[in-house]
Amino acid sequence: MAIIWDPPLTEEARSWRDIARRLAHDQLAPLAAEIDRDQRYPHENVQALHESGIGSMFIPKEYGGGGASLVAFCAVIEELARACASTSGIVATLQLGALPLLRAGTCAQKDTYIRSIVARRESISFALSEREAGSDPSNMQTLAVPENGGWRLRGEKRWIGGGGECAYYVVFAQTEPGKGRAGIAAFIVSANADGVRDDAREDKMGMRGTVNTTVVLDTWVPDESMIAAPGKALKLALEALNVGRVVVAAQSNGIALAAFTAAARRAAVRTTFGQHLVDHQGIGFKLSDVATRLSAGRMLAYETARSFDTGQDVALIGAQAKLFCSEAAHDAVDIGVQVFGGEGFVKPSLVERLYRDQRATEIYEGTSEIQRLVLARAIHAEFNNEEQA
Numbered sequence: 001m002a003i004i005w006d007p008p009l010t011e012e013a014r015s016w017r018d019i020a021r022r023l024a025h026d027q028l029a030p031l032a033a034e035i036d037r038d039q040r041y042p043h044e045n046v047q048a049l050h051e052s053g054i055g056s057m058f059i060p061k062e063y064g065g066g067g068a069s070l071v072a073f074c075a076v077i078e079e080l081a082r083a084c085a086s087t088s089g090i091v092a093t094l095q096l097g098a099l100p101l102l103r104a105g106t107c108a109q110k111d112t113y114i115r116s117i118v119a120r121r122e123s124i125s126f127a128l129s130e131r132e133a134g135s136d137p138s139n140m141q142t143l144a145v146p147e148n149g150g151w152r153l154r155g156e157k158r159w160i161g162g163g164g165e166c167a168y169y170v171v172f173a174q175t176e177p178g179k180g181r182a183g184i185a186a187f188i189v190s191a192n193a194d195g196v197r198d199d200a201r202e203d204k205m206g207m208r209g210t211v212n213t214t215v216v217l218d219t220w221v222p223d224e225s226m227i228a229a230p231g232k233a234l235k236l237a238l239e240a241l242n243v244g245r246v247v248v249a250a251q252s253n254g255i256a257l258a259a260f261t262a263a264a265r266r267a268a269v270r271t272t273f274g275q276h277l278v279d280h281q282g283i284g285f286k287l288s289d290v291a292t293r294l295s296a297g298r299m300l301a302y303e304t305a306r307s308f309d310t311g312q313d314v315a316l317i318g319a320q321a322k323l324f325c326s327e328a329a330h331d332a333v334d335i336g337v338q339v340f341g342g343e344g345f346v347k348p349s350l351v352e353r354l355y356r357d358q359r360a361t362e363i364y365e366g367t368s369e370i371q372r373l374v375l376a377r378a379i380h381a382e383f384n385n386e387e388q389a
């Protein structure tokens, strides 16, 4: 019996996880340190992801994808994150960008864009955040103004995952300044269109194999590019993020598994003061806490994914999964560095990289504070309604 709980997977999820495990071992792990050091987008990994089917596993089979369940997707993300968190982030970005179109696109839009990204191994990036509208997207300043039977999109989107490497953006924009979420619409925009430019790539502390850019827009799109009408798009973005947050929970678990495994291996063989590190209570008890939270986090993430696959709303349980797993991963990487001591503090070191990569999981796709805000509002609504009933 292993110390960390292992999810019982269906045949479908197990076969996807096996593909990811092989890819992680053969391709991702050997390159991970170099990609991080050079802050390089790993095109060879992306190619391997597409060749293995993982690059489009979340796209329904009717559009040429793998038709995978969210459980299978999470199993893959976890496996990839253990070897190279950045590459797991690239796969998560591929999925997040396609979700609004899959959920709300017309048949014609899906036929055009979803089929194209599968056939040409392209991707769509999710362009929601702005400098002053990350946690509070209803405050976005990018405008969509009617022009010549279409829309002129003007503004700047910030920290866009996959920016400069994608074929399309799903751009969320305000059609009526001052109207807040009631005016926000969503459009699909070609990355090569006139007036679409990706600015400087961010220089990041972690997840350095992923790209995040500012996307500068002053471009015209036809009416048929609208994915969600004014008033419908913020909800659509949040629905996509509900799925994204479960994926980040799985990614956090993958990072935590890598840190825990490395630390436990070292603590079980390294001796100080005549004892293995793990037999010193200060270390053994900490590793026990990490193992316990890791088992709990995996149960939470897999059960949330299973709930989604069976058609349940995962807005709240997904927020809990992201919050719990990302913060549990924070502790796991912290203890990982501590167990390795000086060797964990200098480069190149696996735990040093994990320590930096992990931090993003508490920030992107909704910070821990946003998850707590979502949960606090839900507690208020549920128990205030009970009071009034």
Ligand SMILES: CC(C)(COP(=O)(O)OP(=O)(O)OC[C@H]1O[C@@H](n2cnc3c(N)ncnc32)[C@H](O)[C@@H]1OP(=O)(O)O)[C@@H](O)C(=O)NCCC(=O)NCCSC(=O)CCS(=O)O
Pocket: 093, 126, 128, 129, 134, 135, 136, 137, 138, 159, 160, 161, 162, 181, 234, 235, 238, 239, 241, 242, 315, 363, 364, 365, 366, 367, 370, 373, 374
């Ligand atoms: C803070 C928020 C949860 C909510 O903000 P608001 O107070 O502005 O809006 P609400 O009135 O609560 O909700 C508006 C509307 O949406 C519906 N809603 C709310 N939450 C959800 C949900 N989780 N799922 C589905 N629908 C939801 C709500 O019922 C309302 O509907 P009606 O209009 O009444 O019909 C929200 O602003 C929030 O989550 N903020 C965080 C945003 C975020 O995660 N940003 C990260 C950016 S994306 C990213 O990081 C990707 C980077 S990448 O790699 O490219």
